[in-house]
Amino acid sequence: MADPSTSPPLTRASVQEARELIRPFVHQTPVMTSSSLSALVSERITGGGGGGGKGGEGGTKKKRPKVRLWFKCENFQKVGAFKARGAFHAIERLKKEPGWWGEGGKWERGVVTHSSGNHAQALALAARANNIPAHIVMPSISAAPKIAATKGYGARVVFSGSTSVEREAVTAQVVRDTGARLVPPYDHPDIILGQGTLGLEFQEQVEGMMREGGAYGFGGGGRKGKKKRNKGLDVILAPCGGGGMLSGVALSCADTGILVFGTEPSFQGADDAKRAYQSPEGARIPAVSSLTIADGLRTPVGAHPWSVIYERRLVAGFYSVTDAQIRRALRLVYERMKIVVEPSAAVPLAVALYDGEFGEWLEREVGGDDEEEGDGEGEGLDVGIVFSGGNVSLEALGKLFAEEEEEEEGS
Amino acid sequence: MADPSTSPPLTRASVQEARELIRPFVHQTPVMTSSSLSALVSERITGGGGGGGKGGEGGTKKKRPKVRLWFKCENFQKVGAFKARGAFHAIERLKKEPGWWGEGGKWERGVVTHSSGNHAQALALAARANNIPAHIVMPSISAAPKIAATKGYGARVVFSGSTSVEREAVTAQVVRDTGARLVPPYDHPDIILGQGTLGLEFQEQVEGMMREGGAYGFGGGGRKGKKKRNKGLDVILAPCGGGGMLSGVALSCADTGILVFGTEPSFQGADDAKRAYQSPEGARIPAVSSLTIADGLRTPVGAHPWSVIYERRLVAGFYSVTDAQIRRALRLVYERMKIVVEPSAAVPLAVALYDGEFGEWLEREVGGDDEEEGDGEGEGLDVGIVFSGGNVSLEALGKLFAEEEEEEEGS
Numbered sequence: 001m002a003d004p005s006t007s008p009p010l011t012r013a014s015v016q017e018a019r020e021l022i023r024p025f026v027h028q029t030p031v032m033t034s035s036s037l038s039a040l041v042s043e044r045i046t047g048g049g050g051g052g053g054k055g056g057e058g059g060t061k062k063k064r065p066k067v068r069l070w071f072k073c074e075n076f077q078k079v080g081a082f083k084a085r086g087a088f089h090a091i092e093r094l095k096k097e098p099g100w101w102g103e104g105g106k107w108e109r110g111v112v113t114h115s116s117g118n119h120a121q122a123l124a125l126a127a128r129a130n131n132i133p134a135h136i137v138m139p140s141i142s143a144a145p146k147i148a149a150t151k152g153y154g155a156r157v158v159f160s161g162s163t164s165v166e167r168e169a170v171t172a173q174v175v176r177d178t179g180a181r182l183v184p185p186y187d188h189p190d191i192i193l194g195q196g197t198l199g200l201e202f203q204e205q206v207e208g209m210m211r212e213g214g215a216y217g218f219g220g221g222g223r224k225g226k227k228k229r230n231k232g233l234d235v236i237l238a239p240c241g242g243g244g245m246l247s248g249v250a251l252s253c254a255d256t257g258i259l260v261f262g263t264e265p266s267f268q269g270a271d272d273a274k275r276a277y278q279s280p281e282g283a284r285i286p287a288v289s290s291l292t293i294a295d296g297l298r299t300p301v302g303a304h305p306w307s308v309i310y311e312r313r314l315v316a317g318f319y320s321v322t323d324a325q326i327r328r329a330l331r332l333v334y335e336r337m338k339i340v341v342e343p344s345a346a347v348p349l350a351v352a353l354y355d356g357e358f359g360e361w362l363e364r365e366v367g368g369d370d371e372e373e374g375d376g377e378g379e380g381l382d383v384g385i386v387f388s389g390g391n392v393s394l395e396a397l398g399k400l401f402a403e404e405e406e407e408e409e410g411s
Numbered sequence: 412m413a414d415p416s417t418s419p420p421l422t423r424a425s426v427q428e429a430r431e432l433i434r435p436f437v438h439q440t441p442v443m444t445s446s447s448l449s450a451l452v453s454e455r456i457t458g459g460g461g462g463g464g465k466g467g468e469g470g471t472k473k474k475r476p477k478v479r480l481w482f483k484c485e486n487f488q489k490v491g492a493f494k495a496r497g498a499f500h501a502i503e504r505l506k507k508e509p510g511w512w513g514e515g516g517k518w519e520r521g522v523v524t525h526s527s528g529n530h531a532q533a534l535a536l537a538a539r540a541n542n543i544p545a546h547i548v549m550p551s552i553s554a555a556p557k558i559a560a561t562k563g564y565g566a567r568v569v570f571s572g573s574t575s576v577e578r579e580a581v582t583a584q585v586v587r588d589t590g591a592r593l594v595p596p597y598d599h600p601d602i603i604l605g606q607g608t609l610g611l612e613f614q615e616q617v618e619g620m621m622r623e624g625g626a627y628g629f630g631g632g633g634r635k636g637k638k639k640r641n642k643g644l645d646v647i648l649a650p651c652g653g654g655g656m657l658s659g660v661a662l663s664c665a666d667t668g669i670l671v672f673g674t675e676p677s678f679q680g681a682d683d684a685k686r687a688y689q690s691p692e693g694a695r696i697p698a699v700s701s702l703t704i705a706d707g708l709r710t711p712v713g714a715h716p717w718s719v720i721y722e723r724r725l726v727a728g729f730y731s732v733t734d735a736q737i738r739r740a741l742r743l744v745y746e747r748m749k750i751v752v753e754p755s756a757a758v759p760l761a762v763a764l765y766d767g768e769f770g771e772w773l774e775r776e777v778g779g780d781d782e783e784e785g786d787g788e789g790e791g792l793d794v795g796i797v798f799s800g801g802n803v804s805l806e807a808l809g810k811l812f813a814e815e816e817e818e819e820e821g822s
Contacts, residue, residue, distance in 0.1 A: 030441075075749045331805060338486045338801035340749040390749035394742060398809025 007189035012254045015196040021092040029076045031205040033215040038065040045367040064217040066380040072202045075390025083122035089194025090183045091126045109179035114167040116142040119185035124153035137171045186244030187302030196248025207232040235259045236384040237348035241297040243305030250314035259316040263348045265292035266320040273301040274318035296344035319358045321350040327404045342392040348385045418600035423665045426607040432503040440487045442616040444626040449476040456778040475628040477791040483613045486801025494533035500605025502537045520590035525578040527553040530596035535564035548582045597655030598713030607659025618643040646670045647795040648759035652708040654716030661725035670727045674759045676703035677731040684712040685729035707755035730769045732761040738815045753803040759796045
């Protein structure tokens with residue numbers, strides 16, 4: 001990977017540049033809305049009412065929910081997750097490095113990473129799109145479909161033990177053997193900037209949808225001169241594993257007035273970023289060992305992301321949820337929105353629906369206001385939720401919901 | 412329900428009128444594309460090649476697949492299925508009947524239907540949106556979530572035995588007791604016309620998407636004066652249960668040149684429409700008893716739909732698939748497209764991917780052409796697939812894929 005010191009500065013403008021670089025290679029994923037889920041969150045606050053929930057369906061007399069959710073659907077991204085953005089951006093940046101691209105350049109030695117998840121497939125795809133060899137180090141205990149998928153993108157898979165020490169040793173050996181360049185999954189400015197492009201799209205898309213009207217009773221006739229109309233998002237909730245995407249989204253929101261919150265699973269200490277953020281010292285926690293169902297978020301937050309998240313305070317805070325809450329949110333996404341997301345992607349929605357601290361924050365922000373009394377329009381809160389990916393095996397999903405049933409029976 | 416003799420004629424123009432009537436009440440559902448599924452179908456034919464499959468991802472050097480699939484996503488419709496269209500249209504038509512709507516009108520007695528599926532929820536929703544009472548007759552053995560969902564839409568649920576004779580007897584009793592009007596699930600012109608609105612949208616949306624370019628390599632620079640550009644869909648494959656939606660879609664395509672095919676599960680004779688269509692007499696088969704996993708398609712085709720489908724030959728033919736094929740197609744929708752559809756909705760895709768007869772038809776239509784030699788643009792086939800709904804319990808889904816695993820292991 002390019003030397004981090006040669007990367008563009010970590011600014012919103014650099015995210016905009018990254019977006020231009022990767023535009024030909026990634027999807028602009030859709031933004032979805034859900035009046036029933038917005039109503040469920042709105043019901044958490046005093047005077048929030050049901051709004052556009054089931055009671056409001058049918059097109060008549062719909063009350064605008066006080067909290068309106070907007071979902072950025074990176075489950076529809078290439079390779080099924082936002083990771084395609086960072087991987088394509090890393091490759092584009094490498095291509096700009098002197099001596100790397102072109103005839104006889106270092107690209108011929110390829111790129112390498114260690115990952116058994118979405119980053120592996122993303123890098124394999126981005127490399128193949130440029131005819132660059134890709135070496136992916138995966139634990140030999142990885143699920144067969146993941147290995148097959150990575151090979152399916154044309155990558156060479158190299159097996160290792162399953163501890164991080166073992167994986168890094170094998171990766172270093174691949175670098176020595178092949179001269180391939182390491183492209184880490186999150187702890188690098190180029191990755192951060194690539195992931196951040198989803199935040200820029202998200203902001204523009206929501207503004208556009210508000211202008212066009214339709215969702216949540218925006219637009220339409222007879223509403224003029226009201227304050228805060230089409231103001232766009234107020235808040236974005238994003239999952240935090242290594243923090244590459246969260247810090248990128250935070251950069252994309254710098255100086256926009258949009259608050260960005262990180263969300264994590266709390267199971268077995270996977271909420272490392274929250275704990276570090278709230279500790280007196282603010283010291284990053286460098287190791288996590290959790291088997292949370294949100295398997296994309298078992299990673300400790302990285303150093304480069306942390307500099308954006310904490311040291312520059314571009315993330316406004318963290319919330320965490322239990323695995324049972326994640327399962328409940330996941331079920332709602334399938335049942336109400338009819339889309340496939342992976343457990344990690346359901347974490348921000350679980351926070352919006354179930355976390356007590358976030359509920360208190362909502363109450364302080366919008367509780368008690370009575371739309372009937374005020375001017376009504378533009379009030380309430382527009383909350384963006386990042387659906388980070390959709391890669392989950394149907395077998396794993398079946399087990400997940402079977403466990404949920406048992407839990408409910410037991411309680 | 413309105414007396415069928417007072418319904419508008421079964422024409423494309425009537426479908427257009429229906430669309431205006433229900434426009435405020437239903438969603439214009441999105442049309443999705445999938446280059447990997449299009450590539451899989453294209454691989455079935457000689458010279459079809461991989462095209463835009465995994466090999467083509469990444470934005471460079473993408474070859475246009477020979478068969479391009481377009482998916483009309485009624486799983487995102489209100490109540491999670493196309494049935495909302497017919498129900499809202501039926502209610503709007505009733506409101507035009509003299510003496511029915513307005514102060515002291517017959518609407519106060521409500522509407523009634525017997526259904527344990529999507530039509531029950533659709534009618535309950537459409538009734539509630541108009542503050543009309545709804546009585547829904549459901550077998551007492553119906554799954555608890557279905558009963559809860561129907562009650563959740565404000566309907567009164569009346570239980571019956573599970574045979575059609577028992578259900579109809581209870582329904583007749585409700586009519587006698589309450590004076591409610593029967594709104595049948597499919598065998599009525601107003602229902603047919605309402606469902607047909609999805610076909611009009613589908614045609615317009617695909618034409619628009621072709622104009623805008625992007626999907627499947629349409630649009631973009633340097634392609635001018637080529638024949639057949641932006642021609643829209645060539646074919647639509649739709650599931651056939653009672654035939655209300657299939658016949659409505661066929662009406663929406665009348666005189667457009669678009670071929671409409673019905674698709675059915677073959678398990679235990681659920682392919683009644685196919686068998687009738689291909690029989691020398693063309694006599695509708697009035698009873699079906701099948702436990703196919705495509706549970707929305709266990710119904711025999713109705714008389715009004717049959718008049719459109721067979722007597723007027725607005726449907727060009729039928730194809731059927733096994734339950735194992737449906738399961739394989741269903742899995743691909745979840746894994747590749749990341750959306751939730753019910754088993755019935757996967758039937759047309761299963762036909763496109765696996766049915767031998769349809770494969771032969773494809774081969775005759777587009778096989779052997781070599782795009783390299785011809786002018787290339789606008790060649791091949793644009794196939795519309797109706798994803799009819801997304802209502803499936805996660806538990807049922809888990810079992811479905813568990814069964815599939817066993818089957819594969821056993822084979």
